[in-house]
Amino acid sequence: xxIADTLDVDSTFxxxxxxxxxxxxxxxxxxxxxxxxxxATCGKAAGALEVLQAIREELAKDQPDARVVEVGCMxxxxxxxxxxxxxxxxxxxxxxxxxxxxxxxxxxxxxxGDDPSLEFTLGALEENDLIPSIYDLPRFxxxxxxxxxxxxxxxxxxxxxxxxxxxxxxxxxxxxMQPQEIVEEIKLSGLRGRGGAGYPTWQKWRVCRDSKGRPKxxxxxxxxxxxxxxxxxxxxxxxxxxxxxxxxxxxxxVGARYGYIYVRAEYPLAVHRIEIALRQARRRGLLGxxxxxxxxxxxxxxxxxxxxxxxxxxxALIASLEGRQGLPRHxxxxxxxxxxxGKPTLINNVKTLAYVPRIITNGASWFSSIGTxxxxxxxxxxxxxxxxxxxxxxxxxxxxxxxxxxxVGGGIPNGKQFKAVQIGGPSGGCLPQSAxxxxxxxxxxxxxxxxxxxGGMVVLDEDDCMVEVARxxxxxxxxxxxxxxxxxxxxxxxxxxxxxDFTIGQGSMEDLDKLYEMAEDxxxxxxxxxGRTAPNPVLTTLRYFxxxxxxxxxxxxxxxxxxxxxxxxYVLPHKCERSCDACVGACTVEAISPDRKGIxxxxxxxxxxxxxxxxxxxxxxxxxxxxxxxxxxxxxxKVK
Amino acid sequence: MDKHQETAEPDLKRIxxxxxxxxxxxxxxxxxxxxxxEELGYIPPEAIRPIARGTGLFPAQVQGVISxxxxxxxxxxxxxxxxxxxGTACHVRGGRTILKIxxxxxxxxxGGTTPDMNFTLETVPCLGTCFLAPSMMVNKDYFGKLAxxxxxxxxxxxxxPGE
Ligand SMILES: Cc1cc2nc3c(=O)[nH]c(=O)nc-3n(C[C@H](O)[C@H](O)[C@H](O)COP(=O)(O)O)c2cc1C
Ligand code: FES
Numbered sequence: 001x002x003i004a005d006t007l008d009v010d011s012t013f014x015x016x017x018x019x020x021x022x023x024x025x026x027x028x029x030x031x032x033x034x035x036x037x038x039x040a041t042c043g044k045a046a047g048a049l050e051v052l053q054a055i056r057e058e059l060a061k062d063q064p065d066a067r068v069v070e071v072g073c074m075x076x077x078x079x080x081x082x083x084x085x086x087x088x089x090x091x092x093x094x095x096x097x098x099x100x101x102x103x104x105x106x107x108x109x110x111x112x113g114d115d116p117s118l119e120f121t122l123g124a125l126e127e128n129d130l131i132p133s134i135y136d137l138p139r140f141x142x143x144x145x146x147x148x149x150x151x152x153x154x155x156x157x158x159x160x161x162x163x164x165x166x167x168x169x170x171x172x173x174x175x176x177m178q179p180q181e182i183v184e185e186i187k188l189s190g191l192r193g194r195g196g197a198g199y200p201t202w203q204k205w206r207v208c209r210d211s212k213g214r215p216k217x218x219x220x221x222x223x224x225x226x227x228x229x230x231x232x233x234x235x236x237x238x239x240x241x242x243x244x245x246x247x248x249x250x251x252x253x254v255g256a257r258y259g260y261i262y263v264r265a266e267y268p269l270a271v272h273r274i275e276i277a278l279r280q281a282r283r284r285g286l287l288g289x290x291x292x293x294x295x296x297x298x299x300x301x302x303x304x305x306x307x308x309x310x311x312x313x314x315x316a317l318i319a320s321l322e323g324r325q326g327l328p329r330h331x332x333x334x335x336x337x338x339x340x341x342g343k344p345t346l347i348n349n350v351k352t353l354a355y356v357p358r359i360i361t362n363g364a365s366w367f368s369s370i371g372t373x374x375x376x377x378x379x380x381x382x383x384x385x386x387x388x389x390x391x392x393x394x395x396x397x398x399x400x401x402x403x404x405x406x407x408v409g410g411g412i413p414n415g416k417q418f419k420a421v422q423i424g425g426p427s428g429g430c431l432p433q434s435a436x437x438x439x440x441x442x443x444x445x446x447x448x449x450x451x452x453x454x455g456g457m458v459v460l461d462e463d464d465c466m467v468e469v470a471r472x473x474x475x476x477x478x479x480x481x482x483x484x485x486x487x488x489x490x491x492x493x494x495x496x497x498x499x500x501d502f503t504i505g506q507g508s509m510e511d512l513d514k515l516y517e518m519a520e521d522x523x524x525x526x527x528x529x530x531g532r533t534a535p536n537p538v539l540t541t542l543r544y545f546x547x548x549x550x551x552x553x554x555x556x557x558x559x560x561x562x563x564x565x566x567x568x569x570y571v572l573p574h575k576c577e578r579s580c581d582a583c584v585g586a587c588t589v590e591a592i593s594p595d596r597k598g599i600x601x602x603x604x605x606x607x608x609x610x611x612x613x614x615x616x617x618x619x620x621x622x623x624x625x626x627x628x629x630x631x632x633x634x635x636x637x638k639v640k
Numbered sequence: 641m642d643k644h645q646e647t648a649e650p651d652l653k654r655i656x657x658x659x660x661x662x663x664x665x666x667x668x669x670x671x672x673x674x675x676x677x678e679e680l681g682y683i684p685p686e687a688i689r690p691i692a693r694g695t696g697l698f699p700a701q702v703q704g705v706i707s708x709x710x711x712x713x714x715x716x717x718x719x720x721x722x723x724x725x726x727g728t729a730c731h732v733r734g735g736r737t738i739l740k741i742x743x744x745x746x747x748x749x750x751g752g753t754t755p756d757m758n759f760t761l762e763t764v765p766c767l768g769t770c771f772l773a774p775s776m777m778v779n780k781d782y783f784g785k786l787a788x789x790x791x792x793x794x795x796x797x798x799x800x801p802g803e
Contacts, residue, residue: 045769045782077771227727227766265711266764268780306670306709309765323669323695325708382770384729390771422728458728458770472731476765482708564736588741588788608744610737610788 008293013172016284016292020163032065033111036084038152040073040237041230041269042391046080047099054100055083058107066111072238074152077391079122082152085110091124094134139393139408144370146378147354148394151238156273159280162241168286170357174249175294182253183209186356188364190376195221195312195349196427196453197529198375198442204346208254208336211344215257218250218346219321219339220353222263222270223305223312226425227476229456231380231392232350236263236270239354240277244300246353248286249360251298254346259300262317265307274302309480313528314347316482327484328528351380351455371397375441383409385458386416402436405459416461419560420544424453426473426480427533429540430466449540451533465562466545467552471499473537477530487525491518492534499538502549504565505556505629512549515542556629564609568630571600571613575623583624586616604633654679655687659694669695669705673712682713718753718760720798722746722778727766729773734786738774739763741788745795758799 028034037043037052052070059066076082079096083103086092093116095106102120109115116131123134134140145151154161162168174182187202208216220243224232236243247259263271278300281287289297303321310316311326318340320326339345355377359367368376375397381404384390388410395404401421405411412418420430423440429450431438438444442452460469474496483489495518501507519535526532542549551557558566571583571592578598591606592613600623602613614624627633658675662668672691676683683706692699706712724739743749746759753760769775772784783794 041769041782042771045772045775045784080771224768225765228729228770229766230768230770233768266767303671304674306674307711307764308709320670321667323667323705324701325705384770384773385732390729390773425728456728456770458732460732464732469728469732472728480765586789589744608737608740610741611734612788 009172009175012285012293013168016168016286017163020160023160024164028067028069031088032067033088034067034069034084034086035059035107035111036069036071036086036153038073038080038082039070040152040234041267042073042077042234043080043082044269048081050100051081051083051098051103054103055107058104059111062112064112069155070157071153072151072156073234073392075148075234075392075394076122076389078389079391082122084125084152087111090116091126091128091131091133093124093131094122095120096122139389139410142395142399142403142408143393144378144396145394146358146370147235147242147351147380148238148392149358150242151234151392154239156238156240157276159241159277159284162239166361167241167357168245170360171245171248171286172292174252174360175292175296179209179253179255182249182360185364186253186359189359189367190364190371190374191352191355191359191367192375192442193349194351194355194380194455195347196424196451198452201348201352204334204336204348205250205254207334208256208344208346211337213338213343216255216344216346217340218247218254218256218259219314219317219348220247220259220261220350221312221314221317221347222261222267222350223317224264224267224350224454225309225312225480226427226454226456228382228384228422228425228458229454230382231455233264233267233270234382234392235350235354235380236267237273240270240274241281242354242357243350244274244277244281244287246348246356247300248291248298249356250346250348250353252296254344256346257297257299259298260321260340261300261302262311262321263302263304265305271302271304278302308482309476310482310528310530313530316528317347318345325482327482328530330527349454372439372441372444374443379440379452379455381455381457383457383459385422386412386461386464387459388413397441398439400437400439401431404440404457405436409459412459412461416463418459419462419464420460420466420469422458422460422469422537423456424451424536425456426477427451427529427536428453428456429536430460430469430544431540432544434544449536449543451536463560463562465503465558465560466541466548467499467502467558468560468563470538470541471496471503474499474534477534481530481534485526485528485531487522488527488531488534491522491525492531494518495522495535495538502552503558503563505552505563507553509550509553511553512542512546556631558628561626561628563628566630567609567626567628568604568633569602569607569609569611569613570625570627570633571602572623572625573599575621576600577618577621577623580618580621582616582618583613586612588612604630651680652686652690655690656694659690662694669697669702670709673702673706677712682716685714716753716757718757720759720778721762722759722776722795723762723764723767724776725765725767725769725774726763727770727773729770730766730775733773735774737788738776738786738791741791742776742795745792759795 081098083095124131191201192198311320313328316326316328335345380394393408478492576599591603617624662672692702774786775784
């Protein structure tokens, strides 16, 4: 690259940046209050649009000079809808669980008035002397936001917000570097792919760069199919430009001319926001021909998936992009050599790409100073299941499960006992109590039989049956197997049948040995990761919770009282209060009625085991219990 | 508004029109099918020939792609699509019971459509709102922290469950 070009890129970018800053100054000049509402899917699903509406209406009444900004997800999904109020002279305040009524009060009392309404606040977003800050919460001792940094703090539909907070600076810098220097920088950073396998990112980049064949392609894998994973969605909804910027840098480094973002079908809001972001980037000359005056051309398009889990696998994804059935193929050749259109193609996950601008801006050694020896940087986890603070969290690699589940996640709700963490989705495993102090990174997880996968973490408590969880995942992979490999198609089916038998109290101890054998066969006989990792949930539960399997098989007993066919609900006659009919009213299928004496009896034929009666029974009586095996229910007396 | 209603004759002209718009696009098939489905609510069998002709593929190839992807439907679907999550987080928080009760309310099985064409019931691997588990979606609206008693009134917002 010529020196003239270099100067050009710099001045073009500086111009862009000052424009963005100017437009931000006009809009958010620091003299008026700013009200931010999180309207990512998590906010929307919890009612953020109604809150937004209420805020707008209430502000319209008094016409104060306040600005309303829609932002993405801060990761505190459990507390949505979330509102941040930033008043000049005060620290920004975050409010959780906001309803339209609370929102109106906040506007009246704090935006217009002076009462920060501490009863609704989660805390201040800056350290200060007056108001407790949310950074005093235990989770912030562990969290470190790199890819989530902007999420929930900028307007994802306004490129100026992104540029004003340092965005596209990495691109401007990268365009002044030699492509090989960028690959070298990524190598030094130690970045590994966040799509699941943890493959060193620089190696893929170098192979793709060195491969002949034009045009080359870069693909962002946003298919996020693992159940329990929603971080890629949150990033695309909250900070789409960080991913786009990463893609452009990657494209420049490998010499790609075209890019595709392959987004999962069920993510309409992400699709919408990516489309806006691409349009804005094009208009600013960050995409298209001669970007930032560098002479480098790149176009990026969005492609929507059509609901096949296996399309997250890179070769299947490419087939799907080309308009074919999404069937994985044998590798090698790897896509970096022979990919889309038969040309060299770089495929990276959303998060992998979102790290790239940060690494270019802050330097490889900054990134590699975070994390463990072989897994650098942070990991983003989606916490869900039986955990108090469900949502997103970003922590350095090497943080322990205990810190994530208990300190960040706030532990198990309702005073229940922790049982396991399901990590890595259908290709991952269930880790027990004894693994809680394991520092998590790509390699440590593999050693205990699980996988980082996409980073979905579903916390399980004493009420969750591990046999049922294993069955659940096998049902998932069985359903999603594309059918190309016989072992994957038929082997998972056989395993599933055995697991089903266990959960209904059939099956034998020999089946347990057969499960191991099948698991090995499926691992050996499958082309892609779907089949190769499908047995993991079974193997880990067998390894750590074998006693539960044995109880199902030998005693028809489900220790967690979860397997519907092995439990029955029963009203203890001596505890049931005649005059109370809470359970009768709670039952949605009319399975409960009083007998002659007014004692409630459950019709086992009708019962759908929804647990509502148990919840409805007043605590002073506590008359409803679950029994396993169901034969423990005393035979119903004849009602005359 | 009721473009998802069953029509005796699928609108072949609309289909031709959509096909023609994809003439110059590389690898148009899947986006094209998505658009046909968006417009008509499903992909009528009669559409396969014109689509094949327009994309230079064999009808069997088009058929193969349609049947491979879960999102493509070849029969008319209900006006409202109910998607109950069968993801992990929902599963361990009572998602199975939710599905059971929705089935009872609508009187259809997974994949089924009520006789009045008002509802189609589907399940999805994860809606991505796991922190609200158990969750479901009706059209583009999310409903979270579901409990069986809430279901009836949610469904009623979209018209009477097909009795
Ligand atoms: C069945 C299956 C599903 C996958 N799903 C995804 C996915 O949803 N998102 C993703 O980024 N990678 C997924 N992968 C991994 C990809 O094949 C590929 O390794 C990844 O996109 C590479 O990106 P990375 O190097 O940035 O990790 C999946 C793999 C398999 C076998
Ligand atoms: S598991 Fe149901 S929304 Fe994710």
